Amino acid sequence: MLQSFFEQLPTFFKNHSILSIAWVGLLITIIVLTFQSFFSKVKDITRTQAIQALNQDDAIVVDLRANNDFRTGHIANSINLLPAEIKKGSIGKLDKHREKLVILVCATGMTARASANELIKQHGFSRVATLKEGLAGWNGENLPLVKGK
Secondary structure (H helix, E strand, O other): HHHHHHHHHHHOOOOOOOHHHHHHHHHHHHHHHHHHHOOOOEEOOOHHHHHHHHOOOEEEEEEEEHHHHHHHOOOOEEEEEEEHHHOOOOHHHHHOOOOOOEEEEEEOOOOHHHHHHHHHHOOOOOEEEEOOOOOHHHOOOOOOOOOOO
């Protein structure tokens, strides 16, 4: 059966070249992202790990969402800092927390890694993590949010 599959692959690639290129591209992307994640200094942490870090390690939460989204609900005591501010070096609110664990939170957990890498490479932070599934996951488990500034 497996031999038959491999014998039909060239025909499939020939008849479905665009689909085949898309699949190969996705496979390469997944492999690259997996290796980047594995060797990255930025770690993804779960909500349970984040709560432990906040309670025991005096961690700092940085919410990367827009100001209006931040006001509608955010993790208590979090700092609202936009990715563009981190990129241009406007991290004044965060600068005094260099030695603490900094947990970056975005809406879904998909965009925080770029800002986390920026904090490490450009601003010299050594302990940076991202919250898996971002605020959507936090909210999905009905964990507390604070409204307003």
